[in-house]
Amino acid sequence: MSIWSQLGLQEGTSVLGVEVQGLYDYSMFIIVMIFSFVVYFMLKVLCHKLTGRVYLDSQGLEVMWTIMPFWLLLALGLPSIKLLYLMDEINLPEASVKVVGHQWYWSYEYSDIRGSSYSYDSYMVSDSSLEGGYRLLEVDNRCVVPTLLTIRGLVTSDDVVHSWAIPSSAIKADGVPGRINQVRLCFIGSGVFYGQCSELCGVNHSFMPICVESVSVEVYSTWIVENHNNVLKGMENKPESWTWWGFLVAAVKGIGKSLYWLGSMYAMFLYYLFYYSFYVTGKFVVVSSWEFMQWAVSSFAAAVSWLVWFSNSPVEAVVYAISYWVAGIWGVVVFVVTKPVMATWWFCKSVCGAVASFAYFTYCVFEAVLNSLTSFTSDGFQDFVVQNVSRNTKKFLWILSNRYK
Ligand SMILES: [Cu+2]
16 A cells, blocks of 8 residues: 555565566666766766867767667566566466446455355445544455465446556556456465555546455455355255266266366377477487488598599599589579579578578577566565465365365
8 A cells, every 4th residue: 555755666465566566666777877877968068168179970979879778778668568468467367256346336246166156345434434444445345365376357347437456466457348357366465455446437436445355265265165155045046856867867977078088188198298209309300310411421422532532643633623613603603694583582582591590589589588577576486476376276276175075
């Protein structure tokens, strides 16, 4: 949450929030350097007597002040673009929370666990009933999410355009009626995080705050399962009558499906394993080494026979070698003169090949630079997040499967 007289961004509370904070610090470093540089030279110009009347141009200086801003812009732009695209990346979320904006409150719905739908509204707590907490930010029912577990937020709206935003986690998604936007919710610590509606939506736009409470996976799963159970109890679904025949059909169907699935997965695994580890690599090695061997043997044989010839009659051998090279060059000249179209095509093909390989090389370098520039967090932090997310995922699935036995 922002506080008075705060400079800079809020402390990051999600993986992306930390990255965005890093990008901000990095960009500010470059910007402050440029600012100081420009101010220094402006002051220098102002305090200068301007006596360099014969100083007309400087090619080196012009090249420098063209290339340096180019690199600076790349250094500022590339990490930013990569982070922007990373924000859209939601890989394999464990659960979803639907966020629906209304005039003027939010509602949260959890419905992808057990098929039942558990939802509630989240209104701002008015000044008169506020007991502790922050004015204009506290809500009666917070949005609950697990810590260090990948959750997908599906943001939409019921009436006009709203925007669900939590600045400390680098989350901002417009809730547009008829459309669904998705955001990744992966908080790195337990806590309460605040945000406000960020799209002007009517008179009470300022009074529909967003309040997310991040809790441990254990607490989250217990909470969600209990609420779903309550919802299901309320519905009072009568179970279908049980028969031996139905049980038999279901069992045969289930076993057949799982055998088919296992078999196809295993076959696919074996196919790719053999194709990529033996066939592709083996073919490449055999073909290229065979061609190389042919070339090496024939060149070696030619060189040896020429050397033998040279030791017997050196003059003849040297004359032959010179005439061989001259004939080669002459052959090229004759080819160019007699078949200019073919020669031009061949030349263009070679040039295009060279340009393409150079472009590919540049692309590889560019990509490597991009990858190295874009993470502002340490390897230790990334390991911490990856390990905890995978552990929490297992824990979450384990708890859910045990609860629903
Ligand atoms: Cu609004």
